[in-house]
Amino acid sequence: MKRSRKQWINDTWLLALTSLVLSMYFVLDVPHAVVHMMNLPIDAQIPRFPIFAIPYLMYLPWLWGTLAYAWYKNLSFKQLAISYMVVDLVAFTCYLTYQTYIQRPPLIVHDFQSSVLQFIYSHDLPYSAFPSLHSAMSAVIATYFVCRRSKYAWAAVGMAALIVVSTLFTKQHVIVDAISGVTLGVVATWIVFRFLPSKEKIKPVVTVSEEA
Secondary structure, eight states, rough: OOOOOHHHHHHHHHHHHHHHHHHHHHHHOOOOOBBBBBOOOGGSOOOOOOOGGHHHHHHHHHHHHHHHHHHHHHHSSHHOOOOHHHHHHHHHHHHHOOBBBBBOOOOOOSSSHHHHHHHHHHHSSBBBOOOOOHHHHHHHHHHHHTTTTTTTTTHHHHHHHHHHHHHHHTTTHHHHHHHHHHHHHHHHHHHHHHHHHOOOOOOOOOOOOHHO
């Protein structure tokens, strides 16, 4: 769908605003209040696999890459950007009013995967974990592809599931964080697409009987 010069300008401003909101996480990921722990007994039974540090980091290029691609190609960009910001603002409100803390087990660096995980631990402080933004934004992206009836929808759902699991196996989040994040991402994106329908022409799904 082609855009006018005015639409390009408006979408570029929206891209800049969305990027600014996304970046606010790093301001909030510091201790600023009494912290709470959301651990359930089952969380202690979940092992840590440093190899999952790789998909955990893959979240960042997937997050920014999807946003940039939707902006450049004008593929329901406004809906995706608004979904990003709604999820972020809800999560930020939780971080400010009920900050959580993740108690990470000691890590011994002895291979590449554990060194990558140590890098994550060093640059991503264990605060502001509920809801998990990794899980929430992955759910946003997956729901975005599903709502657009994209041929990549199942791949996006699989990628989202991998990243959600990685938050648990790297001990970056607990189960409550992941579930709340996925719920927030799916619900917010569905509502945005429901009440702000895309003007993009989405090809309907054709059944065998219709083709006949």
